[in-house]
Every structure is written in structure tokens, then in C-alpha cells.
Amino acid sequence: MNAAKPKILVTREVFDDTLDYLREHCTVLDNQADVPYTPQTLAAALADCEGLVCALTDRVDAALLAAAPKLKAVANIAVGYNNIDVQACTARRVLATNTPGVLDDSTADLAWTLMLGTARRITEVERRIRAGEWTGWRLKQWLGVDVHHATLGIVGMGRIGQAIARRALGFEMNVLYHNRKRIAPELEARCNARYASLEELLAQSDFVVLQVPYSPQTHHLIGAAQIAKMKPGAILINSTRGGVVDDSALVEALKNGVIRGAGLDVFENEPKLNPGFLQLDNVVLAPHIGSSTEATRRAMAMLAARNLVAALGDAMPPNPINPEAHA
Ligand code: GLV
Secondary structure (H helix, E strand, O other), rough: OOOOOOOEEEEEOOOOHHHHHHHHHEEEEEEEEEEHHHHHHHHHOOOOOOOOEEEOOEEEEEEEEOOOOOOOOOEEOOOOOEEEEHHHHHOOEEEEEEOOOOOOOHHHHHHHHHHHHHHOHHHHHHHHHHOOOOOOOOOOOOOOOOOOOOOOEEOOOOHHHHHHHHHHHHHOEEEEEEEEOOOOOHHHHHHEEEEEOHHHHHHOOOEEOOOOOOOOOOOOOOHHHHHOOOOOEEEEEEEOOOOEEHHHHHHHHHHHHOOOEEEOOOOOOOOOOOOOHHOOOOEEEEEOOOOOOHHHHHHHHHHHHHHHHHHOOOOOOOOEOOOOOOO
16 A cells, blocks of 8 residues: 555445544545535546445445546445446446445345244234234134245345345245355255246245346346235345335235235335335335344445455455456
8 A cells, every 4th residue: 555545435424433444554535424425426436536435325326436537446345346346447447346245144034034923914013003903813814824834935046145045044944045156065965955047036035035136137037927926925125225126016916915015125216116115014124124234234334344445455345246347
């Protein structure tokens, strides 16, 4: 690293220990007030920076890179990096990094929270208690469905998909998965999971959990046609990225009872989600908190900081997305 500390921008509020670490190595323009940048204000702030720590709320595209001629590295505080135009970064020899690994278990826990919560209608019944509708015990009261011994279909069997599958062992579930490539036989055995085509998985599963990264190839992977192939009693969980599901099609399907319910942590156009979801009782909504435990968010922010400092120090960072951009 140069004797003079490189100037970097951190686009969102981070933990103090992350900032302290970054300040040891860099001159930091922070945003502890957490007022999100617009594309214009971000371009202006980044004009003379060599590094960027950003979040999935920041779009890093060719226009932004053109406005930041000194930029050498971009560290995303997220495992998903659909907010970054990686090709444009590589073309400008800007090294981009993400935060895989440290959030797998927390995100898998949240997918399970949504599965259990949707199956047992937990947000609906809580709303009913608060509204004074609980007047006493009844045998057929607010019946849910069992998660144990049901069939779980996981679409996207990377690290997080596998962590979701491993949790299903205790629930004695039958686990199917679909992925671009089959995972190694020893991983299939560890996850107790069988490879299936998307069609078979949709037709057989009581719970379909989406864990594929968002890309043009996975845009609206689940739309009206795919939902129609699911079991009428099935539950859809989206714990990955908005856009993998066609949310208007899902609202219609939930309204018309095509499937039983949905548990959603992510949405198209979040935070302005489709208002149709707010009218439905058979959907459990969460505000993109898959990785949001204190320990995991701390680990993600620190890993992003370490990635950036390594990249600016001309070392290969721990989690490069485009290692070919390394100078
Ligand atoms: C969160 O959504 C992430 O991609 O890390």
C-alpha cells in the first residue's frame, strides 16, 4: 500500500470495529448517518476514491465506474452481488469482492423461520390475538400444516441451500434439490438430498425454498406457470433475492388458493413491495433480514473491510468475484 493512506468510501452505516479497522489502513469517508446515496451523489462522493465498501442497495455499474477513475476495489457487504456489474468492473480492472460463508447459517435459519412461520400461520394468528379475536380453544382453530416428514424442495444448492437441507434432517423430511449442477455425492449424502428436475421438485414438494442467486437467467424463475405446477397445499419460500419470483403472479396465486402460502424475505422493487401481499393472510413477510443477526452482520462488514484492505494493498483478497481484475 502507498505511504499515503488510500481514500475510500463506505456507503452505509457499519459497526465501529469495522470503521476502526478501515481507518487503520485508509482515509475513510463514512456514512454513519446511513442516509442512502443516490446514483448521482454516490458518483460525486466516489470521484477521488480508490476503494468502495458498498451494500446491495448501491448500484455499481459502468456509469458509476466511469465517474471514479481512481477506483481499484469494490467490497460488497453481501454474498449476492447482482447490484454490481462485474464485467464493467473487470473492464476497468476494478477488483470486486463479496462475503460468502459467514452468513450461510443465519440465512438458512431465516429460511426455516419462514417455513415454520408460514406452515403454522404464526404472523396471522398473532395479528388475530392482537385484534382480540381469540375467544377460546377450538379443535379446528387456525389449522396449519406439518413441516416434519414433509417433502422439502430446495432450488439452488450452494452453501446456503445445503445448510437449509442439513436442518431438515431433524425434521425427518424428504429432501429434493435442483441446481445447475448436481452436487458431489458425499454432499448429497450429508444433506440427505436427492437431485430432481425443477418440474419434479415443484410437483413433489410441500415446501419449495428458493436459494439461487439472482441473475438474468434466474429472473422470474418462478412465475404463474411454475406456481401452477406446485401442489395446491404447498408453501413457497423466497429467502434469496427479489426478482427470482414474479411477485404479481405470486399475489394472484395466493389470492386464488393455487398454493397454500408463501414466506418471503425478499421482493421485487423492495422496499416498495407489491401491495397485494399486504392484503393476504397466507403470506409471512420479512424485510430482507436473512443475514441480520448481530454476529453475522458484524462478520460480513468485517470481511468486506478485510477484502477491501487486502485488495488496496495489492494482495489477492479472501473473496474475489473477478480475480482476473487483480493487478
Ligand atoms: C444478502 O441478501 C446477501 O446477499 O448477503
